[in-house]
Amino acid sequence: MKVVKFGGSSLASGRQLEKVLQIVTADRERKVVVVSAPGKRYAEDIKVTDLLIECADDCLQNKDPKEKVAAVLERYAAIANELNLSDGVIQEIHDDLLTRIASDKSKPDRFIDLLKASGEDNNAKLVAAYFRAQGVEAHYVDPKEAGLLVSDEPGNAQALPESYLRLNSLNEQSGIQIFPGFFGYSLSGEVFTFSRSGSDITGSILANALKADLYENFTDVDAVYSVNPSIVQKPKEIKELTYREMRELSYAGFTVLHDEALVPAFRAGIPVNIKNTNNPSAPGTLIVNERDNTNGPVIGIASDKGFCSIYVSKYLMNREIGFGRKLLGVLEDYGLSYEHTPSGIDDVSVILRENQLDEKIMDEVINRIKNELHADEVKVAHSLALIMVVGEGMRRNVGTMAKASKALAKARVNIEMINQGSSEVSMMFGVKEVDEKRAVQALYEEFFVPVTV
């Protein structure tokens, strides 16, 4: 049995839904279908999820959300018209949206989640109606009835362990189950969404709960590429990679799969296949526990912007027991999460996502580090990009770091910091944001261009 997830780009129009139906019915093993909300039809289009966030914002500011509601309904109506579906399902979506808009707004974050989740919930109803209209037995699944329980963290929920056993009963249902992605219900029965792009997580949870043979994740590219295709044109496709490699890469910028979407599949040993809805015969990329290491040390290079580093130096830091704990304790007091901590004998840098702190918090953090830890120097560097070079093969290869730094030097990119992951499947380079593209291109040429595919 296979769990199949279709992303927003695969569900953006009636034509896309036709492809989805063909893909699902071409393989009898495809029994559970997870759907996102309609995504972009063209580059400047707006995703339904973003329209719903705007709609929620209008409501919370006591503005009339009429225009935003119309824009959301128009997206569903356009799909229904293209597929000659009856008006009933659009009326149902209309009524559902108005009920949500009229609900309690005293906890704004929860209200936003309730509206955001309607994108997937209503799309699942639409997709199920379309399948049935084509003579296919398909059922919309309500995640509340099915038992997808999540933590009560708005916009950042996590599945509760008891979900897995409850969801297993979906295996006993007949026909094709159409399950809305991106959200679940708290123990008190409220809607909470995962973080953005979280329908990938729903698919993985279901694959685990139902002990699927395969989790297929359909998107709009033929494969996971060794580098983001917006940075390098037509990069090398990756045929197979390990869960660990993909988790590192998706966390570091490969947005093709949510970085939290691998753990449930990994725990149940279920392979994940990334495939293209627009070219389903392409084999795609398979994510597995172990793979052959025949492609050289590096499998992928990911990058992301928006980081800062706090550099702290203090003479004899190496001898001061508890320095690291106190330093990280200051960050913890402000609820700040950090990414890396490259260190030397008398100095350490802490790298954080810049969007977590404003100027005031940054000043307070720096003053506390200076005053409470008696640091000799505390410096902040802004606008950094982190580049992650990933590959299981690095453990057995000598000189990968040297090759990478030589390539960066040749491209005249100054390395601000380096960190090698303890697992030895990744190495991180911090560079200025303005150098990000050039750095990734140089590394790609160094590790991939000489390889014949």
Ligand SMILES: Nc1ncnc2c1ncn2[C@@H]1O[C@H](COP(=O)(O)OP(=O)(O)O)[C@@H](O)[C@H]1O
């Ligand atoms: N290394 C990569 N390989 C493939 N796609 C990537 C990579 N890095 C970023 N992407 C982007 O991920 C996109 C697919 O993810 P997403 O937009 O979330 O799709 P969906 O609508 O199916 O959820 C691709 O169109 C591509 O632009």
Ligand SMILES: N[C@@H](CC(=O)OP(=O)(O)O)C(=O)O
């Ligand atoms: N629609 C949600 C969840 C999701 O997974 O979407 P997509 O499959 O289009 O990335 C979002 O935009 O965040």
